[in-house]
């Protein structure tokens with residue numbers, strides 16, 4: 338017995354009384370997250386001297402302390418948009434307020450396809466000049482999960498199988514798309530892929546989602 342469903346229901350109930358963020362707050366937090374993404378890349382690529390790095394370290398620590406004066410108990414949510422899906426503002430893949438999210442903006446199309454056009458920056462590099470395989474897996478998991486949700490059969494990822502056909506370059510336009518292939522009871526199966534700028538498939542994925550009962 339996993340108890341995943343019950344655990345998630347408890348968390349959702351605890352969050353139910355928390356007011357979602359308004360648009361103005363989402364916008365300014367999203368801008369802050371974007372500045373932090375730029376900071377992340379600057380940290381990795383900086384060539385300034387040690388004294389300057391130490392000075393910036395102290396300034397960043399002071400900024401972190403300012404933000405931490407008031408801390409939420411749970412990651413924030415935003416009002417449901419038209420279509421009824423609550424926006425996952427803090428998703429590590431698509432969350433606009435999460436600085437570790439690239440972020441990948443995933444849309445669901447009328448035919449049930451989940452699709453994103455995106456670029457991955459150099460700090461997500463695995464092999465030289467190519468995207469880390471775990472990052473591709475994370476993006477495909479989210480695309481597959483969105484497709485399962487759009488199908489009206491959301492669930493937890495139970496299996497995720499990946500086939501890395503060719504390396505995925507970073508810093509260039511990429512497409513990720515996925516769609517449900519079939520649904521049986523609590524299980525939903527979906528396929529997805531990442532396409533490089535030349536339209537060739539770089540990664541393929543197949544997943545099974547299970548709606549937890551307990």
Ligand SMILES: CCCCCCCC(=O)SCCNC(=O)CCNC(=O)[C@H](O)C(C)(C)COP(=O)(O)OP(=O)(O)OC[C@H]1O[C@@H](n2cnc3c(N)ncnc32)[C@H](O)[C@@H]1OP(=O)(O)O
Nearest residue numbers: 339341478479482483486493494495496547548549550551
């Ligand atoms: C829009 C948002 C998009 C978000 C996308 C991101 C999604 C995620 O990251 S989810 C996080 C990663 N996944 C997890 O943490 C899941 C952890 N696992 C679990 O919680 C549970 O094992 C869970 C929910 C998958 C299944 O648990 P439970 O509800 O008890 O199912 P259970 O009764 O054991 O099995 C149901 C059916 O699925 C099958 N099944 C379950 N797990 C597996 C598996 N890993 N492989 C194959 N079959 C499985 C069972 O055999 C059973 O089949 P049948 O009905 O024919 O007997």
